[in-house]
Amino acid sequence: MVWFSVPALLTWLLLQVVWSQPAPETTEIDLDGGIDQDIFDINEALGLNLFEGDIKLDGLQGRNSIIGDNYRWPYTIPYVLEDSLEMNAKGLILKAFEQYRLKTCIDFKPWEGEKDYISVFKGSGCWSSVGNRQQGLQQLSIGANCDRIGTIEHEFLHALGFWHEQSRSDRDDYVSIMWDRIQSGYEHNFNKYDDTTSDSLNVPYDYTSVMHYSKTAFRNGTEPTIITNIPDFTDVIGQRMDFSDYDLQKLNRLYNCTSSLSFMDTCSFELENICGMIQSSDDNSDWQRLSQVPAGPNTDHTNMGECEDSGYFMHFNTSAVGEGSTAVLESRILYPKRGFQCLQFYFYNSGHESDQLYVWVTEYTSDHPNGTLTLIEEIRGSPADYWQLHHVSLNVTSKFRVLFQGVRGTGVSNGGLSIDDINLSETQCPHHVWHIRNFTHLLDTSPEGTAGRIYSPPFYSSEGYAFQVGLYVNGTSDNPFNLAIYLHLISGANDDQLQWPCAWLQGTMILLDQHPDIRQRMSNQRSVTTDPLALDSSSNYFWDRPDKVGSTAYFPNGTAFMRGPGSGTSAFLTHQRLRSRDFIKEDGVYILLTVEDISHLLSTQPSASPTFVMNNSSANTIRPTSTATITATPTTSTATSTTTTKPTSSTATSTTTSTATSTTTSTATSTTTTNPTTRLTTTTTPITTTSVILTEPPATDILDSCSDNPCENDGICIIVDEAPVCRCPAGDNWWYMGEKCEKKGSTQENTVIAVSSSITVFVVMLIVTITSVVCLKKKYSQGKENSENLTLEESKTSF
Ligand SMILES: *[C@@H]1O[C@H](CO)[C@@H](O)[C@H](O)[C@H]1NC(C)=O
Ligand SMILES: *[C@@H]1O[C@H](CO)[C@@H](O)[C@H](O)[C@H]1NC(C)=O
Ligand SMILES: *[C@@H]1O[C@H](CO)[C@@H](O)[C@H](O)[C@H]1NC(C)=O
Ligand SMILES: *[C@@H]1O[C@H](CO)[C@@H](O)[C@H](O)[C@H]1NC(C)=O
Ligand SMILES: *[C@@H]1O[C@H](CO)[C@@H](O)[C@H](O)[C@H]1NC(C)=O
Ligand SMILES: *[C@@H]1O[C@H](CO)[C@@H](O)[C@H](O)[C@H]1NC(C)=O
Ligand SMILES: *[C@@H]1O[C@H](CO)[C@@H](O)[C@H](O)[C@H]1NC(C)=O
Ligand SMILES: *[C@@H]1O[C@H](CO)[C@@H](O)[C@H](O)[C@H]1NC(C)=O
Ligand SMILES: *[C@@H]1O[C@H](CO)[C@@H](O)[C@H](O)[C@H]1NC(C)=O
Ligand SMILES: *[C@@H]1O[C@H](CO)[C@@H](O)[C@H](O)[C@H]1NC(C)=O
Ligand SMILES: *[C@@H]1O[C@H](CO)[C@@H](O)[C@H](O)[C@H]1NC(C)=O
Ligand SMILES: [Zn+2]
Numbered sequence: 001m002v003w004f005s006v007p008a009l010l011t012w013l014l015l016q017v018v019w020s021q022p023a024p025e026t027t028e029i030d031l032d033g034g035i036d037q038d039i040f041d042i043n044e045a046l047g048l049n050l051f052e053g054d055i056k057l058d059g060l061q062g063r064n065s066i067i068g069d070n071y072r073w074p075y076t077i078p079y080v081l082e083d084s085l086e087m088n089a090k091g092l093i094l095k096a097f098e099q100y101r102l103k104t105c106i107d108f109k110p111w112e113g114e115k116d117y118i119s120v121f122k123g124s125g126c127w128s129s130v131g132n133r134q135q136g137l138q139q140l141s142i143g144a145n146c147d148r149i150g151t152i153e154h155e156f157l158h159a160l161g162f163w164h165e166q167s168r169s170d171r172d173d174y175v176s177i178m179w180d181r182i183q184s185g186y187e188h189n190f191n192k193y194d195d196t197t198s199d200s201l202n203v204p205y206d207y208t209s210v211m212h213y214s215k216t217a218f219r220n221g222t223e224p225t226i227i228t229n230i231p232d233f234t235d236v237i238g239q240r241m242d243f244s245d246y247d248l249q250k251l252n253r254l255y256n257c258t259s260s261l262s263f264m265d266t267c268s269f270e271l272e273n274i275c276g277m278i279q280s281s282d283d284n285s286d287w288q289r290l291s292q293v294p295a296g297p298n299t300d301h302t303n304m305g306e307c308e309d310s311g312y313f314m315h316f317n318t319s320a321v322g323e324g325s326t327a328v329l330e331s332r333i334l335y336p337k338r339g340f341q342c343l344q345f346y347f348y349n350s351g352h353e354s355d356q357l358y359v360w361v362t363e364y365t366s367d368h369p370n371g372t373l374t375l376i377e378e379i380r381g382s383p384a385d386y387w388q389l390h391h392v393s394l395n396v397t398s399k400f401r402v403l404f405q406g407v408r409g410t411g412v413s414n415g416g417l418s419i420d421d422i423n424l425s426e427t428q429c430p431h432h433v434w435h436i437r438n439f440t441h442l443l444d445t446s447p448e449g450t451a452g453r454i455y456s457p458p459f460y461s462s463e464g465y466a467f468q469v470g471l472y473v474n475g476t477s478d479n480p481f482n483l484a485i486y487l488h489l490i491s492g493a494n495d496d497q498l499q500w501p502c503a504w505l506q507g508t509m510i511l512l513d514q515h516p517d518i519r520q521r522m523s524n525q526r527s528v529t530t531d532p533l534a535l536d537s538s539s540n541y542f543w544d545r546p547d548k549v550g551s552t553a554y555f556p557n558g559t560a561f562m563r564g565p566g567s568g569t570s571a572f573l574t575h576q577r578l579r580s581r582d583f584i585k586e587d588g589v590y591i592l593l594t595v596e597d598i599s600h601l602l603s604t605q606p607s608a609s610p611t612f613v614m615n616n617s618s619a620n621t622i623r624p625t626s627t628a629t630i631t632a633t634p635t636t637s638t639a640t641s642t643t644t645t646k647p648t649s650s651t652a653t654s655t656t657t658s659t660a661t662s663t664t665t666s667t668a669t670s671t672t673t674t675n676p677t678t679r680l681t682t683t684t685t686p687i688t689t690t691s692v693i694l695t696e697p698p699a700t701d702i703l704d705s706c707s708d709n710p711c712e713n714d715g716i717c718i719i720v721d722e723a724p725v726c727r728c729p730a731g732d733n734w735w736y737m738g739e740k741c742e743k744k745g746s747t748q749e750n751t752v753i754a755v756s757s758s759i760t761v762f763v764v765m766l767i768v769t770i771t772s773v774v775c776l777k778k779k780y781s782q783g784k785e786n787s788e789n790l791t792l793e794e795s796k797t798s799f
Contacts (some may be wrong), residue, residue: 026551027536028470028486028566031528032145036482036571038238039154040217041146043125052164052189053217054127054155056139071131071161075255076107078117080137081601085122088529089147090601091506093120095527096152098262103248103423105257106160118159126151128158135343135570149239149525154210157247161254165205165212166226166237169194174205175237176227179635190218190225203254206246207233208522214238235576241513242522262426264334264341268302269312269420277314280328280403285321287314287329287406295415296350297321301387302421304586313420316406318351318413331402333364333423341394342429343402346387348418353382354409357417359392363400371401386437386586387420391429430458430510430592436471437588443575446473448480458490458555461595465502466492466546469509469593470566479570483578485591486566487528490553491546500548501541503532504599511573512590514582522581528567529598536565715741 035041040053051057071743081090090790097108114130123141132138140155166175169192177190206212207228214237215224228234243251267275269289279286290312292298301312316327335713347357357379377392394402402424406417434456436442446452449472456469472484487507510525534542540549546564553563573583583589710724 024765026470026488026553026563026566028568029536030571031147031526031559031567031599032571036574037145038214038240039126039146039151040213043108043127044145044218045145046125048125048127049186050125050127051257052167052191053213054125055158055163056127056129070134072255073106073116073132073160075105076109077159078111078114079108080111080117080119082119082121085120085142086144086147087504087531087598087601088215088506088527089122089142089152091461091529091596091598092147092149092527093142093152094601095147096156097510098151098427099153099242100156102263102427103243103260103799104251105255105260106251123635126155130158130163130291131161132159137616147527148240149527150210150242150593154240154241157211157251158266160251162211162250163193163273165209167192168200169203169206170200174207174229176229178223178225181221181223181225182218186218201250203246203253206244207236208239208244209247210240210243211247212237212239214594235574236580239522239577241524241573241577244522245520262338264336264424264426265331265422266424267422269300269314270302270310274314275422276332278330278332283326283405285316285325285327285406285408287316287324287327290315290418293317293350293415293418296383296385297387297418300420301346301348301586305780307507313348313418314404315418316416318355318406318408318416320416321408322743323410325408327406329404329419330362333401335399336396336426337425339395339397340426340428341396341424342427343392343394343422343424344429345392345422346420347379347390347391348387348420349381349798350415351413351417352384352411353380353385353410354411355413355417356380356407356409357419357435358403358405358407358796360403360405361394361396361400361687362403363396365398373403380592383415386588388431388485389435389590391433393429428594430594431462431596432593434591434593435588436591439584439589440587442473444579448472448474448478455553455593456593457595458561459595460492460494461505461597463505463595463597464492464494464498464594465505466490466494467507467595468563470568470593471591472570474575476570481576482570483511483572484568484570485526485572488566489530489543489550491545491550491562495545495547498727500545501534501543502530503543504597504602505530505595506594506598509568509572510592510594511578511583512592514585514590523592524573524577524583526569526572542567583675711741713741713744 037045043050045052053260056446080092085093100106100108116134116136116138119137120139120140120142123139123143125143126141126146128140129138138159140159140781141150142155146152146155164683167190168175179187179190182190207230213226215226215228215234217225219225224234226237228237265275267277269275272289274289289312291300291313293315297313300313302313303311314329318325343359349355349357358375359377359379361374361376363374364371376394379390394400404419436454442454452474453470453472456471458466458468460466466489468488468490470486472482472486474480475482476484487504487509506527506529508525508527511525513521515521530543532541532543536542536549542549542565544564546562550562550564554560578584614668
């Protein structure tokens with residue numbers, strides 16, 4: 001039998017809540033000062049007075065222009081992630097792109113010289129222009145505190161051509177604007193447009209839109225500025241969790257979307273055709289489509305039995321068949337586009353512990369037209385009286401079927417195995433699952449503050465760091481009636497082998513909206529990135545070893561450990577929103593946790609620049625006056641670090657190639673004495689980290705425009721901040737630099753670091769200045785070996 005396991009993607013299903021022991025010393029910091037700042041609050045605090053709060057108008061734009069076809073982007077939008085962005089924001093922008101890929105037909109790709117592209121940078125505040133302005137580089141700002149996925153989705157919806165929801169022509173039928181409560185001078189933010197100006201695309205007014213202002217927008221005082229005509233929606237408007245159904249409908253209508261890149265299939269077994277799934281003929285039993293089984297489940301998972309004449313799931317009656325009997329349910333043939341998939345489904349075992357469910361994949365290739373069968377995962381466990389969420393990572397590149405095989409075990413069964421609510425998408429599975437059962441009771445009895453705080457079980461990241469999530473069920477004392485959530489590093493088995501402070505891991509905490517259709521879920525999430533140089537109040541490294549900077553805590557079984565300080569937010573989700581949608585289902589909530597290494601995003605536009613092959617001249621981004629910390633992180637491999645964050649597998653490959661070759665460009669080593677670091681990863685491939693500070697000499701005389709192309713040597717002129725900037729051509733080991741591309745550089749010069757790829761022609765043309773950052777980085781760069789087996793051990797205990 002083949003045991004196939006992807007250690008990085010292991011799932012811990014935990015069925016009980018861990019109550020915290022008193023550990024008052026644990027400190028927590030709020031990412032956003034504990035204030036649930038909306039886009040408009042952030043921009044206002046910065047003194048920005050942008051059109052409607054976060055829209056950048058340009059000269060070409062009559063502010064009432066209808067969004068015509070020439071303002072649309074191509075389906076695949078080229079982007080550049082500028083170095084100015086915070087690391088957490090970079091990681092989140094890529095996650096927002098994944099949401100677009102899952103739910104719409106819009107895709108994003110690193111800019112490769114296309115005429116128009118979006119430059120995402122850290123400006124002051126969060127803002128965007130509306131539509132494709134057809135002006136080459138188009139800026140979109142993700143400033144401080146804008147690093148929330150809903151905010152990023154909102155700004156990109158502007159860029160795609162959408163105005164705010166409450167500026168629709170018919171808005172007065174749905175909301176009342178309280179003009180006397182608006183700060184004077186800000187009234188224009190509540191303009192509305194007639195229907196020749198903004199097209200509502202025949203979609204109803206949407207209180208739940210991610211494009212709607214909240215009730216507090218631009219208020220002077222404490223009273224709401226927007227009152228919904230249906231009072232139930234007062235606290236609904238202004239959500240920044242995810243796209244609403246109507247947001248997606250509008251986007252899909254505007255762009256004529258019919259399919260999405262990463263969504264593959266969903267099945268809740270409500271229809272008799274069971275989504276085209278078939279009963280295999282190679283087994284000796286069948287799955288049945290039922291709505292109830294005496295031994296459990298009593299209801300399906302989709303509707304929890306609330307809908308009459310519906311609510312079906314598939315059931316394999318293990319009490320009716322002999323030991324060793326099997327029943328196989330096969331999906332229809334599916335066609336992958338991206339090469340990695342996440343299969344999610346709910347499973348209910350009312351049979352016996354020895355009854356098992358196997359997930360297989362049959363892959364059809366030209367060499368094996370009849371298919372090759374691979375066992376992906378074996379799911380076993382004691383019977384339980386509730387549905388359990390499972391995630392299975394697949395890695396299929398040619399057309400395939402998924403097979404669910406139930407096997408009757410040796411024990412006595414009164415029930416059987418049931419599955420429901422299957423989703424398959426070409427996305428990455430979450431790494432860990434924290435299932436909190438009996439949640440309503442918890443919500444009703446938890447006091448505010450630390451007395452109502454619970455901790456997740458310990459988890460390990462694929463790099464080997466141990467961590468834990470703390471959840472204040474009834475909010476912190478300062479912020480009651482909210483869920484507050486914090487990520488803590490805790491002492492773990494590998495601490496001696498790991499580098500400290502922990503560098504550039506992004507932890508994402510998602511409260512799952514358990515809506516049946518994955519595309520309609522509006523899960524709530526926040527991410528935290530471990531900045532190795534961040535300091536706590538006593539000037540220790542915030543993300544240093546928990547046994548150095550943490551405090552003692554105890555697991556429920558009494559074992560002591562050390563818990564580091566937490567980073568997160570006390571304004572994760574209001575109770576009001578928590579009780580809406582499907583966050584609580586079957587009286588449980590799921591918190592999905594993913595901790596991944598995003599250090600590859602440190603390097604200059606890892607995805608954008610390397611793939612440049614323009615016919616005439618190839619270009620790189622040059623920032624005339626900026627100082628950039630550049631860490632070239634050659635990673636050969638890792639499904640974990642590449643697949644999630646790279647838009648397509650082909651880009652992943654090209655990026656990997658280009659960064660990997662930077663090691664061979666040995667000028668990097670000649671500039672610094674940084675030691676290579678071997679980090680613990682799931683794959684045994686080492687990651688080498690080299691870091692230097694690079695500065696480009698400041699630009700002096702700026703020319704007026706690009707019209708009389710100031711760039712020499714076939715450089716391309718583009719306008720940045722109304723000033724022309726040259727993007728200069730480069731070859732494998734040479735490049736042009738200087739503000740007019742007048743100077744030539746090559747890898748022979750040791751004052752310059754070149755990160756180049758052998759296929760492509762990317763080079764970072766910046767002059768090296770060595771500062772103390774190099775030393776600090778060296779400090780947490782220490783060799784580590786012999787630790788690979790940890791994750792394997794861990795995966796065994798997980799099922
Ligand atoms: C806010 O309201 C107060 C009292 O009505 C008024 O004096 C003040 O000018 C207002 N401020 C703004 C910015 O509108
Ligand atoms: C969508 O379809 C309409 C009608 O066929 C067409 O006018 C429009 O240009 C299309 N939009 C895009 C973005 O392709
Ligand atoms: C399962 O099989 C047993 C034995 O044949 C039968 O008594 C029971 O009703 C079956 N359960 C369902 C849900 O059909
Ligand atoms: C595929 O199956 C068909 C029919 O069962 C059989 O005739 C054929 O030999 C098989 N091909 C291979 C490559 O196994
Ligand atoms: C994914 O599949 C490909 C080929 O099917 C294989 O080479 C690769 O190692 C797999 N990756 C993982 C992480 O399983
Ligand atoms: C939830 O937990 C409380 C306390 O542990 C218990 O009294 C209650 O019966 C539980 N409710 C359910 C539905 O399990
Ligand atoms: C939750 O916190 C609020 C605000 O302090 C408090 O009024 C309420 O009683 C708390 N709930 C429980 C169950 O203690
Ligand atoms: C997948 O989709 C189904 C049907 O649309 C839904 O009911 C279910 O909750 C989803 N399943 C999971 C595990 O996400
Ligand atoms: C106590 O629980 C922790 C975390 O679940 C586990 O790692 C540890 O091994 C347990 N200790 C004992 C003695 O069971
Ligand atoms: C590059 O330019 C030449 C002529 O300058 C042209 O023949 C060739 O097709 C171009 N290649 C690409 C990839 O555009
Ligand atoms: C570069 O492209 C331009 C047109 O885009 C063409 O006029 C010029 O000849 C090309 N140069 C080379 C060296 O191919
Ligand atoms: Zn906006």
